[in-house]
Amino acid sequence: MNSVGQGYAAAPVPRRAAKPEVWLWIAQRASAALLAVCVLVHLFTIIYAVRHGLTGEAILGRTRGNTAGLTFYIVYVLAIAVHAPIGLRSLCQEWLGWRSASLNWFVAALALALFVFGLRAAWAVFVAPV
């Protein structure tokens, strides 16, 4: 159904350049929905932790060897590594006027850094032996 009406000027078919931003939007909203759940769980976890002891021993006593906790936080870190850089990308474009290709590299680097350091933190809290 791509043909335009006969006898009328054909609609110019734009290049497919718009596609990446559509996927960024989808990724941003999907990670947002996931983070809504993760953040709520995290908030309740922190409130629980505050009430039940915030010493290193108390926390690590609860978390070390906790595979469910590790899985949860890996998912959480992944979601953050997707969500935050895309949000910052818009901010950089609009408030810093940064629109060149280097912005996308910066954003990708940010995502990687968040992922690596987040994974390291999750490992430290849930796996690493005392």
Place this chain on the structure above:
Amino acid sequence: MKNDYRARNHPAWWAFLLHRLSGLALSLFLPFHFLALGQALQGEARLDSLLRWTEQPLVKFAEVTLLLLLAAHLTGGLRLLALEFLPWRDWQKSLLAWAAGAALAVGLAFALAL
């Protein structure tokens, strides 16, 4: 001609600003958060000394602020998801009020838990 604050002085715009600034603040905080938690790699004692450092009033205040920003970003984000995915209704302006209320409630819960 450029717009100034007079063109922006309506609730939905303030909601946007809060959402963007809270997101920025959280993004700046996260690397420190990951680095701090990563200290657990060096054992309980290391984590413990870091946690004792966070007991200073100024740090506690910063923590509560971050919690409020997180709650605001979350509820503001849920509002945006509703605006973008649900059929448009006029009551969506009051979504802002619900979002603000929820954010405050969570922030207070944390502050009280302290």
Place this chain on the structure above:
Amino acid sequence: MLQVSVWRGDASGGYRTYEVPRQDSQSVLDVVTYIQRNIDPTLSYRFACRVGMCGACAMTVNGVARWTCRTHVSKVVKGNAIQIAPLANLPVVKDLVTDMREFFDKWARALGRFFPRATRKDDFARVDSASPERVAANAGIECIGCAVCYASCDVVSWNPEYLGPAALNRAWTLVNDVRDVSRRERLAAIAGDAGCHACHTHLSCSERCPKGITPTAAIAGLKRATALAAWKGEL
């Protein structure tokens, strides 16, 4: 007496103050007209219908984009002062007149025109007015292209390529027009950093639209439509 501060000159101009007699029933357009007819005939401004139908008299009044013919002085006056400037986000030609070309160029870039599937040889299209698509289209077709929304949008200010709320609203009405044949091309045209994905739901457009249209809702629809099309490999 009203103290009326009016922008004179082009982008590098400035405000000049005029004293205008205050009336009980007075629109901002009345004020501008008074200045041009009685004080300074060199003042340039646009208007046409004077009755809130054409949108030509749109200007920035005390920092907010409005139709001046439908703005009562009593509604906006601060003490006895009013500030009148040309619409924001558009090049200033002279005084209160802006160059609207980019506004309409973006309309065209968003494929904001109708591409019919049928020819004059075909029968009339049958469109159910209660169908979701037609309801969605009807919500936005009253737009008269006055550029108040465009002038109110900060994304337009921050992103020179951004198509803007009016063009995107028009695109949405056509995406929902079952008689139109260019849905795929149009979705491709309005997707991306210059299109609907740049909207951050400031809602300034919807707040200011004199016809009560909600471009933000249209743009949200475009976001969903482009996402679905991309997911199905149609974009």
